[in-house]
Amino acid sequence: MQLPRLTFLSAVAILLSLALVAALFVSHSIGQEQAKIRVRYQQMRTALSSSDTNAVLALVAPEYRGSFDGYRFLMLNDFAQPLGPRSSIVVLRDQAIVWPVGSSHYVVLPGGHTIDMIRVNGDWFFTGRVHID
Numbered sequence: 001m002q003l004p005r006l007t008f009l010s011a012v013a014i015l016l017s018l019a020l021v022a023a024l025f026v027s028h029s030i031g032q033e034q035a036k037i038r039v040r041y042q043q044m045r046t047a048l049s050s051s052d053t054n055a056v057l058a059l060v061a062p063e064y065r066g067s068f069d070g071y072r073f074l075m076l077n078d079f080a081q082p083l084g085p086r087s088s089i090v091v092l093r094d095q096a097i098v099w100p101v102g103s104s105h106y107v108v109l110p111g112g113h114t115i116d117m118i119r120v121n122g123d124w125f126f127t128g129r130v131h132i133d
Contacts, residue, residue, distance in 0.1 A: 033124075034089045037096050037117060040124045041083060048077045061118050061125035072128040079113045079130045094119040103133075 040059065047055035053073065060068050081100040088099040096117040103111040116129040 030091050033091045033096070033119075037089050037091070037098065037124050038083060040117070040126075041080070041098060044076070044126060045080055045082065048073075048080060059126055060128055061120055064125075064127050068128045072130075075130045076115070076126065076128065079115060079132075096124065 044056065044059045047059060056073060056076070057065055057068060079100065083098075083100060086102045088102040090097045096119070098115045098117060099112045100115065101112050111133050113133055114131040116127045116131070117124050118127055119125075
């Protein structure tokens, strides 16, 4: 019994289907991580607004807690604006960049102040790094 040969178009259709499934899976995973980041971000905003330094410190990644000082507290307090429709979250494996109030440069490149986060053992934490745009 001879198996039918795959035509070029059949092979392309299979590859495109696999690529689409992979893209949907990645998109779903990123969406889940963005939702976790939004929850953690709101926890940080609540801790900052109540000046609860212990709660703020608990939301900072363990390896960054030693260098987290009053200056970083003030920077986060100033730049951790509420997330809204112009906010953006970009997830790159175990790192995330949050644009609380997004803007754009040349219509394509994201702009605005950013806040860095990292994932440690599946949980998202702040690094205390804020980039001013």
